[in-house]
Each structure stands twice: as structure tokens, then as C-alpha cells.
Amino acid sequence: MLSNLRWAVLLLGILFAAGCAGKEAPESRTGTPGATGEKIRLIAFVGAASKPPTTEAKEAFEKANPNIVVDISFGGSGTLLNQMTLEETGDIYMPGSNDYMDKAEEKKAVAVETRKIVAYLIPMICVQRGNPKNIQSLKDLARPGVTVGLAKAGAVCLGDAADGILRRAGLEEEVKKNVITYAGSCDQTQQLVQLGEVDAVIGWDAFKHWSPDKIDVVPIAREHLQVRNIPAAISTYTEHPEAAQKFIDFLTSEEGKEIFSKHGYSVTPPQI
Amino acid sequence: MDTVSPHHRSKGEANLPGRLAGGHMRGGGRARGTLLVVLLALPLLLYLAGPIVGLMARTTPSVWESYVCCWQAASALRLSLVTASIALIVVIIIGTPVAYWLAHYDFRGKGLIDTLIDLPLVLPPAAAGFALLLLFGQQGIGSWLQLHGLRISLTPLAVVMAQVFVASPFYVKQARAGFEAVPQDLRLASATLGAGPARTFLRVTAPLSSPALLAGAVMTWARALGEFGATLVFAGAFPGRTETMPIAIYTTSTTNLPAAIALACTLVIVSFAVLVVTREIAGRRLRISLAP
Numbered sequence: 001m002l003s004n005l006r007w008a009v010l011l012l013g014i015l016f017a018a019g020c021a022g023k024e025a026p027e028s029r030t031g032t033p034g035a036t037g038e039k040i041r042l043i044a045f046v047g048a049a050s051k052p053p054t055t056e057a058k059e060a061f062e063k064a065n066p067n068i069v070v071d072i073s074f075g076g077s078g079t080l081l082n083q084m085t086l087e088e089t090g091d092i093y094m095p096g097s098n099d100y101m102d103k104a105e106e107k108k109a110v111a112v113e114t115r116k117i118v119a120y121l122i123p124m125i126c127v128q129r130g131n132p133k134n135i136q137s138l139k140d141l142a143r144p145g146v147t148v149g150l151a152k153a154g155a156v157c158l159g160d161a162a163d164g165i166l167r168r169a170g171l172e173e174e175v176k177k178n179v180i181t182y183a184g185s186c187d188q189t190q191q192l193v194q195l196g197e198v199d200a201v202i203g204w205d206a207f208k209h210w211s212p213d214k215i216d217v218v219p220i221a222r223e224h225l226q227v228r229n230i231p232a233a234i235s236t237y238t239e240h241p242e243a244a245q246k247f248i249d250f251l252t253s254e255e256g257k258e259i260f261s262k263h264g265y266s267v268t269p270p271q272i
Numbered sequence: 273m274d275t276v277s278p279h280h281r282s283k284g285e286a287n288l289p290g291r292l293a294g295g296h297m298r299g300g301g302r303a304r305g306t307l308l309v310v311l312l313a314l315p316l317l318l319y320l321a322g323p324i325v326g327l328m329a330r331t332t333p334s335v336w337e338s339y340v341c342c343w344q345a346a347s348a349l350r351l352s353l354v355t356a357s358i359a360l361i362v363v364i365i366i367g368t369p370v371a372y373w374l375a376h377y378d379f380r381g382k383g384l385i386d387t388l389i390d391l392p393l394v395l396p397p398a399a400a401g402f403a404l405l406l407l408f409g410q411q412g413i414g415s416w417l418q419l420h421g422l423r424i425s426l427t428p429l430a431v432v433m434a435q436v437f438v439a440s441p442f443y444v445k446q447a448r449a450g451f452e453a454v455p456q457d458l459r460l461a462s463a464t465l466g467a468g469p470a471r472t473f474l475r476v477t478a479p480l481s482s483p484a485l486l487a488g489a490v491m492t493w494a495r496a497l498g499e500f501g502a503t504l505v506f507a508g509a510f511p512g513r514t515e516t517m518p519i520a521i522y523t524t525s526t527t528n529l530p531a532a533i534a535l536a537c538t539l540v541i542v543s544f545a546v547l548v549v550t551r552e553i554a555g556r557r558l559r560i561s562l563a564p
Binding site: 010014048051052055073082088191 | 426525
């Protein structure tokens with residue numbers, strides 16, 4: 001009986017320790033979304049791939065604006081849009097790419113005039129560190145013996161961009177002979193190279209920053225390039241448009257640009 | 273005659289068929305039989321253990337320190353453990369009557385109810401999430417609820433509800449099997465001695481089916497802890513409020529794979545510890561209850 005009790009105490013101890021581990025949360029938030037209280041609470045739906053810079057930007061913003069709290073839900077851009085429109089909630093929408101913002105505009109979920117570009121996504125050839133297969137251009141992707149991965153066109157904007165680039169370069173058919181898999185998302189595309197599954201992918205310039213010890217990048221010739229961007233806009237369901245505008249302005253300010261730049265994103269429009 | 277002597281039972285061990293078979297065979301045959309069984313069991317065991325060990329091997333202390341000790345990871349772990357435990361309690365409370373009903377009563381439409389219980393098992397979690405969102409969100413009764421000050425979707429309550437939805441079949445099926453296995457003679461005897469149905473259930477049926485109930489509870493808790501798709505859709509992924517550990521692992525993996533692996537290792541270790549300790553507590557109770 002006593003040893004039984006010991007185990008029960010041990011169990012509670014594990015749960016307690018696991019629960020108390022780490023520093024305390026900077027803010028304790030209670031209440032339901034939309035509740036105001038003393039602070040203005042903004043809800044932002046942000047693409048998962050933008051998590052590190054957006055989290056840092058949010059913390060800097062909250063420090064500078066102590067009466068505003070930004071709650072961010074990170075996830076797949078499509079799922080986030082569905083949640084926003086089904087629940088008719090949210091103040092800011094920042095998908096992982098501009099095509100989802102176009103969809104949001106179609107659904108009248110965002111105010112078109114508030115749309116701003118936070119960062120630019122520049123496609124590049126991403127290869128394994130050290131470039132062992134010596135891939136220097138799009139043409140090299142068609143070389144026999146080179147394994148290539150692409151994002152799925154129609155499902156991922158990176159895939160549409162890659163397809164567009166290959167078509168412009170007239171290499172679509174040859175390169176696709178070397179494609180061994182189509183990834184279902186941007187991060188899966190990145191992981192293909194990161195984990196050594198393929199020799200090269202057409203990915204975003206930010207991939208190199210996410211795994212600098214695994215990925216090198218090779219630029220794509222300007223004449224074939226198709227650039228995308230990470231946009232942010234105020235949702236049509238917002239109850240705090242001024243506060244939401246403040247946050248978007250912060251993201252596109254010099255300080256915001258610096259944060260995104262630090263995390264490997266291009267914040268100035270590329271010269272094409 | 274080669275029967276298992278009472279001496280074996282009094283040691284408090286459960287009467288496993290293997291032991292009975294071992295008692296019948298002579299020494300060399302028993303050893304060969306055991307070896308064969310172990311060899312055949314190895315593939316699955318290695319297949320389950322291998323990836324887990326590989327996961328742990330990739331996590332260095334420095335990565336663990338920088339990513340797991342931050343407050344977001346700790347809050348995700350705490351949220352997961354708390355919501356899974358609450359979900360378990362809810363499932364036990366609302367699932368036991370269903371299991372009782374299915375175990376002790378025959379009625380038209382019983383097959384339909386049976387299938388209904390199985391549905392969450394075959395429904396893809398994301399689909400379950402959308403189903404919950406459409407019913408309890410603004411498109412369903414959510415708008416009415418919000419007029420009365422209650423918001424369900426995109427809150428921690430939604431996390432628990434999503435977990436209850438996907439994990440309840442495990443407990444209900446196990447509980448039902450446990451109740452059905454209790455010999456009817458014992459329940460009738462209890463009634464004959466004057467105990468009402470409630471007392472019979474509490475003093476006879478439930479204790480005798482406790483191994484099944486416990487197994488169901490453990491599986492339910494584990495399933496609730498690992499729930500991802502339905503939670504993500506119905507509750508969102510707000511760090512500190514609805515971002516459970518599985519969701520945190522996913523969102524972190526998009527930009528930082530080593531950190532995500534470290535988080536996954538943490539979840540594995542904590543879950544393993546809880547399961548082992550629970551088995552120890554329950555195991556003792558089982559061994560005590562089976563002794564003469």
C-alpha cells in the first residue's frame with residue numbers, strides 16, 4: 001500500500017514538474033477572443049513558416065505598445081483562412097504567400113486597401129551543403145543522375161512559382177524527368193534537401209537561413225525569376241482596425257524589416 | 273496429471289496461458305518455444321523502438337536547453353498534459369453509461385450505436401475538426417452561444433472537446449468488453465442479496481472489469497495527448513492557450529527541425545514516464561486483487 005502511494009506521488013511529481021518547467025509566460029491571457037478588458041486583444045492568423053520572425057516582431061510590438069496584446073495562431077494558410085471565414089473572427093491575416101491573400105480577397109475576408117508586403121520570397125535552387133553535385137544553374141537540374149524535388153503545383157505557391165520558372169526557361173520537361181517527389185508544402189520541400197532526400201529543390205531563399213548547416217543556395221537567372229511575397233492585411237471581421245493597422249505598420253517598418261531580415265527573409269523588392 | 277498446482281496461483285501471478293503451456297512441456301521444449309515466440313516478436317518491437325531511439329540520438333543537450341526550456345515549449349507540454357487528463361475524466365464520466373448500456377442491454381439499433389462509437393476512429397482528424405467547428409462555431413450553435421457569453425471554437429475548451437471526440441471510442445469499447453466479461457451469475461447473485469443496479473455496478477461489475485477500464489483509460493489518455501488534426505482546426509494554435517505539444521512540434525518543424533525533434537523527444541519521455549508509473553500503480557492493484 002505504501003509503495004503504491006509512492007508511485008502515485010511520483011506520477012503527480014512528473015506531471016507537476018513537466019507543467020512548471022521553464023520560465024513563466026510573459027503574459028497570462030484569460031478570457032475569450034474578442035474580450036477587451038483593459039488591453040486591446042488582436043488575433044492574428046499567420047502562416048507557420050513565418051513563426052520565428054513574427055513571434056519576435058510581436059514581442060517587440062507589445063513592448064512598444066503596452067495596451068495591445070497580439071495573439072497569434074500559426075498554421076497552414078488554407079486552414080487559417082477557413083477558420084477565419086467560418087468563425088468570422090480575427091484581426092490580421094498573414095498567409096505564407098500572396099496567392100492565399102488573393103483567395104482571402106475573393107472571399108471578402110480581408111480589406112483590400114490594407115494589404116501590405118512584409119517580406120519577399122525569392123525562388124532559388126537549394127542544394128546540399130557544399131553543393132556536391134556542382135549544380136550552378138537550372139540547366140544542371142536536367143543533368144542525368146541529379147535528383148530533384150519540387151513543391152506540388154496547384155497546391156503550394158512555391159510549386160506554381162517553380163513551374164513558371166522552368167517553363168520560362170524552357171526546361172520544364174527535362175527537369176521534371178529528374179523529379180523524384182512532389183512535396184505538399186514549403187517546409188516539406190525544404191526538408192527534402194535538409195534531410196538529404198534529393199540533390200536539389202527549387203525553394204525560397206529563406207530555406208538557407210532555416211538550416212544553414214545543411215543547405216546552400218544557387219541563384220536563378222533573373223530573366224526566369226518569378227518572385228512571390230508574404231503579405232499581411234486587416235480582416236473584415238476585425239473589431240480593432242486601428243490597433244490592427246498599427247501592428248501591420250510595425251511589421252513593415254524599419255524595425256520590423258530588420259527582424260525579418262535577421263531571420264533570413266528578403267525585405268526589399270528584388271531588382272528584376 | 274500435469275495441471276498447474278495451486279502453488280502457482282498463490283504467488284499472485286495472473287494465470288497466463290503461456291505459463292500453463294510452459295507447465296505442461298518438459299524443460300528443453302519450453303526453452304525452444306520461448307525462443308521462437310521472442311524471435312517472432314522482435315520485428316515489431318524493433319520497428320517501434322528503432323525510430324524512437326533514433327529520435328533521441330539526434331537531440332544534443334545544447335539544442336534541448338535552448339528550445340525546450342523556453343516558455344512556449346513548457347506551456348505546450350503543460351497544456352497537453354492538462355487537457356488530455358481533463359478529456360480522460362470527461363470520457364470516463366460520459367462514456368461509462370454508454371458502455372454499460374451496450375454491454376447489458378439488447379435493443380433495436382444497437383448495431384447503429386456500435387458503429388457510431390467507431391466513427392471517430394475512421395474519421396480523419398482534420399475532418400473531425402471541421403465537423404466540430406461547423407457545429408459549435410459561428411456557422412452552427414456557436415453564434416447563439418456567443419450571445420450568452422460563451423465562446424467554444426479557438427479556445428482551450430475546444431482542445432478538450434476535440435480530444436474527447438477522437439479518444440472516446442478507446443475507453444468505451446474497452447469498458448464495454450470489460451463489463452460484458454463479468455459473469456452474469458455474479459450480478460444476479462448480487463441482486464438476489466438485495467443490491468440495486470447501481471450498487472451492483474459499483475461493487476461488482478466495475479471492480480471486476482478494472483483491468484479493461486484501466487487499459488481503456490490509458491489508451492484514451494495517450495490518444496488525447498497525441499491529438500493534432502482536430503485540435504488544430506477546431507481550437508487553433510495560439511501559444512499558451514491552444515497550442516498543444518503535437519501542434520508545437522509541427523509549427524516548429526517548418527523552420528527549425530532540430531528544435532522540433534527535441535520537442536518530440538520531450539513528449540516521448542514524459543508520456544513514457546507517465547505510462548510506466550501508471551502501469552506500476554495499476555499493476556500492484558491488479559496483483560493484489562487476484563491473490564487469494
